[in-house]
Amino acid sequence: MMPTSVLVVGTGLLGTSVALSLRDSDFDVEVWLHDENPDASARAADMGAGTVGLPESDPDLVLVAVPPLVTGSVVAQWQRRYATSTFTDVASVKAGPLEDLLAAGGDPTRYVGGHPMAGREVSGPAGARVDLFVDRVWAITPLDGTDLDRVALVRGVAENAGAVPVMLDPTTHDRAVALTSHAPQVVSSLLAARLAHADPSEVMVSGQGLRDVTRIAASDPELWTEIIAANADQVLDVLDELHDDLQTMRDALRHLGGADGGTAGDLADITYLLHQGNVGRARVPDKHGDRLAPEYSVVAVQIDDRPGELGRLFAAAGEAEVNIEDVRIDHALGRLVAVVELLVRPEVAQGLSDSLAAAGYRLRG
Amino acid sequence: MMPTSVLVVGTGLLGTSVALSLRDSDFDVEVWLHDENPDASARAADMGAGTVGLPESDPDLVLVAVPPLVTGSVVAQWQRRYATSTFTDVASVKAGPLEDLLAAGGDPTRYVGGHPMAGREVSGPAGARVDLFVDRVWAITPLDGTDLDRVALVRGVAENAGAVPVMLDPTTHDRAVALTSHAPQVVSSLLAARLAHADPSEVMVSGQGLRDVTRIAASDPELWTEIIAANADQVLDVLDELHDDLQTMRDALRHLGGADGGTAGDLADITYLLHQGNVGRARVPDKHGDRLAPEYSVVAVQIDDRPGELGRLFAAAGEAEVNIEDVRIDHALGRLVAVVELLVRPEVAQGLSDSLAAAGYRLRG
Known part of the structure; x- marks a missing residue:
């Protein structure tokens, strides 16, 4: 209405x-x-x-x-x-x-x-x-x-x-945004803050994982202070839970790094926490609003890093009648080539690979 | 040699x-x-x-x-x-x-x-x-x-x-991978674990930020237990620092959510921590191995979510002689359209927008 x-x-x-x-x-x-x-x-x-x-x-x-x-x-x-x-x-x-x-x-x-x-x-x-x-x-x-x-x-x-x-309902909403938006912002920022005083040689080995986890750490601090402060109770609940797991992880690492080298129980604690991360991650809706599973297949292709090359690649993918679900571009360190990862539904990956290879592309598995 | x-x-x-x-x-x-x-x-x-x-x-x-x-x-x-x-x-x-x-x-x-x-x-x-x-x-x-x-x-x-x-040197290496790979893995997993028992309505509001922060939480728990355990001391150092900041954040949120509503100092603590995240994030090398600044400009285009559409879009971008630095695809929730964000150097963004508009594309600013 x-x-x-x-x-x-x-x-x-x-x-x-x-x-x-x-x-x-x-x-x-x-x-x-x-x-x-x-x-x-x-x-x-x-x-x-x-x-x-x-x-x-x-x-x-x-x-x-x-x-x-x-x-x-x-x-x-x-x-x-x-x-x-x-x-x-x-x-x-x-x-x-x-x-x-x-x-x-x-x-x-x-x-x-x-x-x-x-x-x-x-x-x-x-x-x-x-x-x-x-x-x-x-x-x-x-x-x-x-x-x-x-x-x-x-x-x-x-x-x-x-x-x-x-x-x-209002409380579910606030809990939901604390879980899916406000606490992730805090966690990303606190992790990125560790790099603030790192030696340049230490950040040189960074990869895509770090880039993903810290992307939202670039957000506006004043704006996010307002947002987080307005939802303080719910954000605190999530961070309290996270703090408990962090204590378990730190205890296990302290034992493993100590004189007696820790126990199988310490390793099991770490594996359990990482596994819980798998379970939680599987509940994050993908861009279609569905669950993530099954994972897309990756078809990686090497191209020259210059105008028009992506166009030629995607035109070739289009001729294979394959829908590209997502794209990642990994530019080479100081080289004039890029690796393009095409994410597609698993059942069409082989056909796409074959088509691109037939079109003369260098696949990077 | x-x-x-x-x-x-x-x-x-x-x-x-x-x-x-x-x-x-x-x-x-x-x-x-x-x-x-x-x-x-x-x-x-x-x-x-x-x-x-x-x-x-x-x-x-x-x-x-x-x-x-x-x-x-x-x-x-x-x-x-x-x-x-x-x-x-x-x-x-x-x-x-x-x-x-x-x-x-x-x-x-x-x-x-x-x-x-x-x-x-x-x-x-x-x-x-x-x-x-x-x-x-x-x-x-x-x-x-x-x-x-x-x-x-x-x-x-x-x-x-x-x-x-x-x-x-070996110790710098281990500190570097703890900072840029092992601690990020732990943090991503612990955050994602919060979603393991969330109500479906709570995860429904998830956005790209959560997807990015939790992507590596899908990693193999057994493999990563080995990796983290082998670097226990260095990972612990990073997590100890993170724990200290987390305590500051939790204290501030507890004050702000409490009966007296906290002080300007609590807000300043949060802003400081988020700002440190900005500083650290700016040190993460981008895909070219350079610092992230200056940010790329985004040209967002709406396309139909079906085979060949991306190909046509990239062909049009190629005709504009613009190099696409990165691509993000945001599929609509339950709709048959996708928004494709083309990341390009700022100085070529306007030209690309004009070319795509001239080619009949619907731009999404």
């Missing part, structure tokens, strides 16, 4: 992007824009996101897109002005804003929490895009008693933006 | 691959193959890796390719038979085998440690390939007093295999 009138409070990246998607809709949606900073709302209006100002009568929906720590109180404040409107937000945590709303005397029956997962950590209204949420998860966190028509309104906005709505 | 005769002791994946690269050389190298398991050496010989048996007179080089925990004693044992030969090995740690060699009465002046980093964790002689080490780092760990001619011999074998030799 689509709203016919929406007020967007806060025209940063997320608010402006939602507004753009509403204006781009097949439905006729009136969009009002408001921001504490008049330049920001004017900028959003210039981008075609709607009209600067406040509606006289209650809009169907008020979307509050302000930082998590003030979301609850801002929703409560605007609920006093628009006494019948449905309210939603875009905060990356959901339990805290709800608590803040209640503490500020807001009406929880008119509030349907939302968290569109834009996927990339960019910021500022200039980065707003009509398609920011296409194919992204948009978590919606109604309470047990929330009116279904109000939920449908938020769902309509999410679907109109091309997102995939996922219904969760 | 190339050896004219080499004995390979242990014809598993690594030993057989080195033997194949020696036989494939422009130089005339006599290669002898020996394994405790006669089937393994016969298999390697069938693959063209050399001749089964032991040379009568001392070979120039003996390459010992057996598990790390027995490498030192096996080197010492064969040094008694071949009293003038240079010895090297392929163990993933270097200090332990040297200690074991000394304890077994071996001659350290004739031993030059080696660690070819094959990059992928496959095992068994069937996986042996002549090009397994092409463009991979091959760490070589001479001691202060090691004869330079003996070092040159090992370097010659590494270069002949297409690898990039990197000289390190």
